Amino acid sequence: MSITTRPGQPRRIVISLGGLALGDGLDRQLNRIREIAPSLLKAIDANDEVIITHGNGPQVNMVQRAFGVAAPEDLTVPVMDLPECGAMSQGYIGYHLQQALGAELHKRGGCRHVATVITQIEVEPDDPSLANPTKQIGPHLTKEQAEAQSAQHPGFRFIDDGRGFRRVVACPRPRRIVESESILNLLDNDFIVIACGGGGIPVIRDPDDKGCYVGIPAVIEKDYAAELLGDDCNADELVFLTDVDNVCTGFGGEDERPLGDVTVPEIHALLDAGEFGKDTMAPKVRAALRFCENRPARTAIIGSLDNAPQVVRGISGTRIHY
Amino acid sequence: MSITTRPGQPRRIVISLGGLALGDGLDRQLNRIREIAPSLLKAIDANDEVIITHGNGPQVNMVQRAFGVAAPEDLTVPVMDLPECGAMSQGYIGYHLQQALGAELHKRGGCRHVATVITQIEVEPDDPSLANPTKQIGPHLTKEQAEAQSAQHPGFRFIDDGRGFRRVVACPRPRRIVESESILNLLDNDFIVIACGGGGIPVIRDPDDKGCYVGIPAVIEKDYAAELLGDDCNADELVFLTDVDNVCTGFGGEDERPLGDVTVPEIHALLDAGEFGKDTMAPKVRAALRFCENRPARTAIIGSLDNAPQVVRGISGTRIHY
Numbered sequence: 001m002s003i004t005t006r007p008g009q010p011r012r013i014v015i016s017l018g019g020l021a022l023g024d025g026l027d028r029q030l031n032r033i034r035e036i037a038p039s040l041l042k043a044i045d046a047n048d049e050v051i052i053t054h055g056n057g058p059q060v061n062m063v064q065r066a067f068g069v070a071a072p073e074d075l076t077v078p079v080m081d082l083p084e085c086g087a088m089s090q091g092y093i094g095y096h097l098q099q100a101l102g103a104e105l106h107k108r109g110g111c112r113h114v115a116t117v118i119t120q121i122e123v124e125p126d127d128p129s130l131a132n133p134t135k136q137i138g139p140h141l142t143k144e145q146a147e148a149q150s151a152q153h154p155g156f157r158f159i160d161d162g163r164g165f166r167r168v169v170a171c172p173r174p175r176r177i178v179e180s181e182s183i184l185n186l187l188d189n190d191f192i193v194i195a196c197g198g199g200g201i202p203v204i205r206d207p208d209d210k211g212c213y214v215g216i217p218a219v220i221e222k223d224y225a226a227e228l229l230g231d232d233c234n235a236d237e238l239v240f241l242t243d244v245d246n247v248c249t250g251f252g253g254e255d256e257r258p259l260g261d262v263t264v265p266e267i268h269a270l271l272d273a274g275e276f277g278k279d280t281m282a283p284k285v286r287a288a289l290r291f292c293e294n295r296p297a298r299t300a301i302i303g304s305l306d307n308a309p310q311v312v313r314g315i316s317g318t319r320i321h322y
Numbered sequence: 323m324s325i326t327t328r329p330g331q332p333r334r335i336v337i338s339l340g341g342l343a344l345g346d347g348l349d350r351q352l353n354r355i356r357e358i359a360p361s362l363l364k365a366i367d368a369n370d371e372v373i374i375t376h377g378n379g380p381q382v383n384m385v386q387r388a389f390g391v392a393a394p395e396d397l398t399v400p401v402m403d404l405p406e407c408g409a410m411s412q413g414y415i416g417y418h419l420q421q422a423l424g425a426e427l428h429k430r431g432g433c434r435h436v437a438t439v440i441t442q443i444e445v446e447p448d449d450p451s452l453a454n455p456t457k458q459i460g461p462h463l464t465k466e467q468a469e470a471q472s473a474q475h476p477g478f479r480f481i482d483d484g485r486g487f488r489r490v491v492a493c494p495r496p497r498r499i500v501e502s503e504s505i506l507n508l509l510d511n512d513f514i515v516i517a518c519g520g521g522g523i524p525v526i527r528d529p530d531d532k533g534c535y536v537g538i539p540a541v542i543e544k545d546y547a548a549e550l551l552g553d554d555c556n557a558d559e560l561v562f563l564t565d566v567d568n569v570c571t572g573f574g575g576e577d578e579r580p581l582g583d584v585t586v587p588e589i590h591a592l593l594d595a596g597e598f599g600k601d602t603m604a605p606k607v608r609a610a611l612r613f614c615e616n617r618p619a620r621t622a623i624i625g626s627l628d629n630a631p632q633v634v635r636g637i638s639g640t641r642i643h644y
Contacts, residue, residue, distance in 0.1 A: 067388045076384065091413020117437060
């Protein structure tokens with residue numbers, strides 16, 4: 001058992017929820033969030049300081065599709081770009097989380113509150129990914145549809161992945177949480193804080209006016225945003241709640257083996273050996289490693305949302321530590 | 323001059339921005355918000371405690387239209403109801419305000435921060451308006467379109483206003499700001515807080531589970547929400563920034579007369595005499611009156627967003643006080 005418990009001292013925990021884990025659609029999302037709220041609160045102690053972050057893949061996709069489909073049909077509907085769609089998804093998911101967690105907190109009779117922080121995350125204007133966007137978003141289009149969109153939006157880039165044309169955007173490394181003061185302030189005052197939804201709204205400093213941020217059409221890997229959040233908030237634990245029970249070696253193969261308690265050097269070697277899915281588990285493991293490496297006595301855990309209480313208490317999932 | 327200035331003591335001000343004043347569309351909104359940000363910050367002193375609230379009429383309409391037009395065309399897009407559309411608009415407008423005000427604050431070299439609070443507002447389940455919805459929202463439809471929507475959404479109600487069929491929703495009185503602790507906490511720590519966007523997301527207590535709130539398809543009059551916000555936060559001033567310079571008697575007529583400094587009984591009498599536009603100025607005047615009546619030594623001001631510094635300093639607009 002490696003959980004960093006300091007008796008009498010509050011643990012500070014960042015919990016990252018997968019966007020898929022939240023369910024998509026309107027009722028499905030609210031029902032799913034209501035379903036997981038008791039389990040999430042069961043996972044944390046009364047004096048734990050908790051920040052919840054979440055993915056927004058299905059949700060931001062849905063908002064983009066709605067505006068993308070409606071704009072050509074209805075002149076009053078503009079095309080919405082990624083930063084605004086991300087802000088909408090933060091508001092929408094935050095509202096559901098506030099409502100569901102608030103109801104559970106009320107049942108428990110305490111006086112804790114939940115607040116959502118609309119969060120921008122600064123990235124570097126010279127991040128190499130900005131010049132070479134590869135993250136596929138949105139639906140597959142025909143060549144003609146892609147050409148029409150390119151004509152209308154000169155900044156849009158598309159690739160043909162064999163199944164059709166998809167828009168690609170940059171996936172820059174998150175550097176600074178613009179709203180970290182808001183998050184820390186609420187955290188210090190016993191709020192459960194929802195922040196950095198969907199990896200945050202990516203912004204760069206305006207080249208003409210360094211004090212001003214401008215949104216860019218990019219997607220920040222939410223696992224890296226969660227790690228930055230953990231670092232900025234000086235968290236003790238970073239917990240990824242996903243749809244699998246453990247990080248596995250040989251995933252999906254005959255010799256698949258779930259990892260339980262594992263040290264930083266051990267899992268580093270497995271990552272370097274290419275054991276983990278490039279777009280699924282590898283980013284989580286990489287984020288977990290960085291989190292543990294940046295300060296001693298930290299633990300990162302990757303486990304199943306359905307077992308949240310056991311995962312956060314360290315009796316389920318993969319626990320990474322020195 | 324009637325402004326409540328208490329030398330050495332911070333003034334607590336609620337500033338309410340009209341949704342129309344923010345501009346609609348994506349670029350227009352961001353440009354407009356960037357345009358008004360310097361003026362808004364010029365209006366307030368360094369030690370003023372400031373909460374900004376805003377309308378969302380054009381924005382929530384736009385989100386609803388996007389989902390309404392896209393849902394029948396694309397099976398992956400659900401129909402979004404008002405609470406979720408409202409939450410999206412709070413996230414989207416809050417993001418633009420945070421970004422633009424943050425840039426201005428940075429220029430001024432201080433260390434204040436801006437935070438958006440996604441806000442639910444509780445209404446009474448027996449509010450008479452819930453049984454008798456009259457607030458028109460969304461586009462005019464043909465009889466056939468309205469019938470098709472009613473068939474799909476049994477809760478939807480429509481009226482024929484002569485120009486076609488429009489959906490009507492309830493406009494209940496706001497009773498309690500669910501997130502008031504979040505707002506007060508940030509305010510006490512020198513944040514400029516953006517809250518209760520669009521009058522807040524209307525919720526009632528779940529009849530089966532009193533600790534749980536559920537969103538309802540209704541619209542809270544944003545002026546009344548601003549007044550509740552002022553009351554809950556114990557504000558000294560409530561400032562409505564709109565597209566007119568003053569409250570006027572005989573508005574639009576030959577004997578139109580702008581009101582400058584006016585007492586509560588004076589403007590109460592004018593309101594009772596039906597001097598103010600039912601859906602435009604009357605709600606603002608009513609909210610201003612309630613605000614002044616609820617605690618002594620308060621001032622409410624109604625003036626033009628374009629003159630924000632002069633309005634907040636009491637040298638432009640209509641100033642209501644005892």
